[in-house]
Amino acid sequence: MAMEAEAAPLIERLGFSKVETDEPQLPFLAYETQFGELELSLVINGKDRRFGVESVGTQPATLATFWAIKRYNPELILNAGTCGAFISKGSDIADVYISESFRFHDRRISIPGYQAYGYGDYPAHTFTEMAEELGLKYATVSTGNSLDMCDTDMEIIDSLPVAVKEMEAAAIAWVAEQYGTPLVALKSVTDLVDGGKLAQEEFVENLGKASRALTEKTVSFLEALQKINAAET
């Protein structure tokens, strides 16, 4: 997860305990808990030491994912977080989406061969039956390093049937792809990009509500995952 504020209700609900990270130079925070048969490890990007704010964006997400894979060798990565979404695509505040795929919208490289690399288009591990059962809508998770959006970003995102906009998932997906680790994301809507309000104001206003909705769906997701695991073993 990127932000402590997004993770706080989940930490409380699942009784996560904080552990040392063995990387004191990096701001990452790590928590562990047992959830039935599942061993859960939660890695949060942590606060930037110089700027005092949460380390959102692709660089911390990339490095935290690398570290988490090395430390935990996970069977599945779940990137849980918040996102911006679009009224024109049927979204509302605190709707929770499950990833269909991951891509970047701000890596535009019009050199032959580089365009597809720039956008990425990384696969998401699919949970079709579970998504239906839990009432999760599918979306392409589109990643960029800005909270706001220029017209070109808008054009690119608008060409996708259903998309949400956030700042980490495609970077995590790139690392997951290198290691062959399955990845799924749950993203809860804090702001409606085409709703006429400023993203930063709407984000702050709805962060608590969206994080609580994210916690509910994440817990339901983990319960369903546990059932699948139990049926397989």
Ligand code: ADE
């Ligand atoms: N996270 C939450 N809302 C966002 C937005 N509008 N853009 C990028 N990341 C976000």
